[in-house]
Amino acid sequence: MDTAMLRDDMVAGLEHESKAVVESERVSAAMRTVPRHEFVDDAAAYADHTLEHAGTRVLAPSTAARLVEALAPESGDRVLVVGAGVGYTAAICAAIAGEHNVHAVDISRRLVIDARRNLARAGYDGVLVDRRDGTHGLAEYAPFDRILVEAAAVRPPRALEDQLAADGRLVLPVGTHDQSLVAVEGGTTERFGPVSFAPLLVEGEQSDTVERNRTHREDRERAERTAQRRTGWEHDWIDWE
Template identity: 35%
Template sequence: MRKDTLKHQGKRQQLAAVVAGKGITDEKVLDAIKKIPRHLFMDSSFEDHAYQDKAFPIAADQTISQPYTVAFQSEVLQVFKGATVLEIGTGSGYQTAVLCEMGAKVYSIERQQELFKKTRLFLGKIGYRPKYLAFGDGYKGLPEYAPFDRIIVTAGAPFVPKALLSQLKVGGRMVIPVGKNEQIMTLLERRSETEFEKTEFGQFRFVPLLEDKN
């Protein structure tokens, strides 16, 4: 297992400052960025890039999201301690770790088998224990564990999956990037059984949310 050094920790402090400079104010989010060894989530040959504010390729043609994007989604989500959070797209596990660090009970789905196996082992090794990691189709969610306080989608969805809306508690928040090539970060707040309030933020770019095919 690679090490987490004082130098790495110093770089994380700088990264948190960069993210704060772009408008992130949630202390829990910034603390998570300061604490989580992002370089361990990436191939050792890319270690020098780990604390730059940019996305980077990982296994299975996926990416580890830009720290600012992770921070932005986490802040909009308004995670509270003990919140049940459904994450669609485990990926490298970095966002999963941020949510765990913020005190959430995380249920996460990944549809790339190679990535799922790797991330599941890795998160345990560095001390992050999501409630449940699933290999499966993010469009379907995890109805057996629903309803959730929060839902976060970490891949670009061409539309908002109905199954996910139905798994959100009344009073809950869902953050999802919606769109084909470029995505609009979208917040959906469930006001009642039938009503959702929508807020749109700026454009972001994500890898596509893939349907169940392996």
């Protein structure tokens, strides 16, 4: 299987006027370079549809292209991707900005491990991927020239806004049921049409959260206290006559 040819065909389809989601030479070149089959199942790697992996949605190539086009990263930009997923979008950013300039976080430990492995196999092991609550960003590596959030929020998290460089650009889906892809830069907001993303999770909401060890004990003790609690007819201060 000639994966380079498959990538060329995929990007050509995304550039075609029927979709027209790849518009810049930078994004076109990056998507033709990044081996998407290292991030998803080989058979479906270059088809333009979403996939499922470890309880999360793997973005279709057209959606990934829309995000990166809205982000507009340039060579040398410091980039933060919130919601690393399988690592594909971070790889596209790395192909543009340079892998050591790209950082990614995800709230799911399993996805962090998978993204690291996928990026290394694809040749972008210089991308830093860490397990974090994305609403807190990655303050120790701030400021960032570009921040991309791959999950929806009602408004941009304050921590992410604070971690933007003075002329930085923040891109995220905004809204609940009706969402729009929005870019915030220099106090102005630019919209890039409707999208549909899962909500941005905070610590404790992720599917692989470790259950507290005492939860079952608490439930048992609460049930025992309830069973031993006096009912109305057992209280001697009630005059039932």
